[in-house]
Amino acid sequence: MSMPTIFSRSLIAIALGVTVSGTVTAQERELLNSSFDVARELFAAINPEFQAKWQEEHGEEIEISQSHGGSSAQARAILQGLRADVVTFNQVTDVQVLADAGLVAEDWQQAFENNASPYYSTTAFLVRKGNPKGIESWDDLVQEDVSMVFPNPKTSGNGRYTYLAAWGFADNEFDGDEEQIEDFMRTFLANVAVFDTGGRGATTSFIERDIGDVLISFESEVNNIRREYGSDDYEVIVPPISVLAEFPVAVVEENAERNGNSDLAQSYLDYLYTEEAQRQLAGFNYRVHNEAVVAEFADQFPEIELLKVEDVFGSWDQVMDTHFGSGGVLDQLQRR
């Protein structure tokens, strides 16, 4: 067979293959889940389970696509036309932006249980083997010889939770004395060695580049890192008081309707509350609400005092304005 024949035959084969698979996918409904950066592996594990369940219950094959990035970047993409059916973010404000634009229902936080947050986490510390600096809580982090790594609160929701948790701790410690809290926060921020723009970047700085004594990130992320990089080299410390990090979900109604996926989107998010999904979430070190699962994983999640952002700081809108906006408290604390 001459080269051109092989070439043209394979071309025909490819063309056929494309049309065949094209017709198959045309019948399949496709659901797009837009999510935050580090949830890639989580949803890669959950999606097949949901697909199987849907197939069993409705006799319909569906496809689920994932789109991941920084939570705010994902929200911006949807504002600019990405046709995601559902969002599973790590920031209430990023869903609220979509609600303000009319893409998500105004009362989205009531649409699902637990403030539309099927799972949650908190901020925790990862320290090097043996915890050489003896770090147990937030006040150990403001010592002179301690250096920390956590993502920039300006660019990362993860970093924002760390800032808020430290503030919440100081608020408790100093009984709400603004001046003392701000002093504490100034020292806290000055002990940061590198301000990476996102959670994964901070992980790389701490693990691969050996920077800092403590990495502060979501409890889930910190545990996953320890599991992945060797439980002998690192220890997880969950401080006795920290902040509740919600992972809000919502149906992007306008897109779901247009894609003919309204029912599918609703069931998909409902599914995250089922016992099997909650078990998977706990397996990825997220805290969950289902009591049976909570009991099962009890020793994995130490009981600590979890501050709610709304209780300490007022609404998220207020938090963003006063603390993280241009010229806000964070800017003032870092000012020279």
Add this chain to the structure above:
Amino acid sequence: MSQLASWRTGSTRVLPGFGLSMGISVLFISLVLLLPITGLFGQLAKLSLAEYWAIITEGRVVASYMVTIGAAAVAALINAVFGLLLAWVLVRYEFPGKRLLDALMDLPFALPTAVAGITLATLYASSGWMGRLLEPLGFQVAYTWVGIALAMAFTSIPFVVRTVQPVLEDLPIEVDEAAMSLGATDSVAFRRVIMPHLWPALVTGTGLAFVRSLGEFGAIIFIAGNMPYETEITALMIFVKLQEYDYAGASAIASVVLFVSLALLLAINIWQGRFVRRLHGGKG
């Protein structure tokens, strides 16, 4: 007059009629270049002049200009010296692996800059190959201003090499030989005969390298450390604004970078025009 005639008839041009070629060119430039820039300035319309001024003169943003411009200038100067040397070696000498070295020069254009940034950060961190050697000597590269300049130098070196190289190729070795046979020493031949021809290309290349560095984000962000007032670059300030859904603020800071770049490129162009005219005895 003769030039005008040839536009009309198009007899000496390969491409069809000036009207059509020019029309397509203008359309393309409008769609690819002018439309996005107009969009950028469209965002600015949401700001009053006072707001605009407040955004671009905020302390932290100003500090980021200093870091960015300083590091970009250092990177551009380093590249001017070593880029010239590289172009010289590539044009004037034959050696095994020359083709490979020539091809390598374009790597920073092709490589996603984020990859370069992560690699550099890994190399120069205190646990990295280079960092391990440099840190005991008191040189900290990663997460300092030096690291930023280094990353900028990496991404912008091809600009100098690729602008100087063709000019040097056009300057035959006979020119050096003529100068020397007339009694010039090596250094005089270089200064008085070769450099005048290379100046415009070298300045253009260095200018391009500088301007490229002003806007670079991916390569730098991983090695910069991003500490407020110390190692934050302007591109990060823009990124932060976008993160706050503040498109207008982001555009405002971007417009400063754009303006500096445009002014510099324009200055180089004008200077070059004068230079060429002088070189050709006021004719060119």
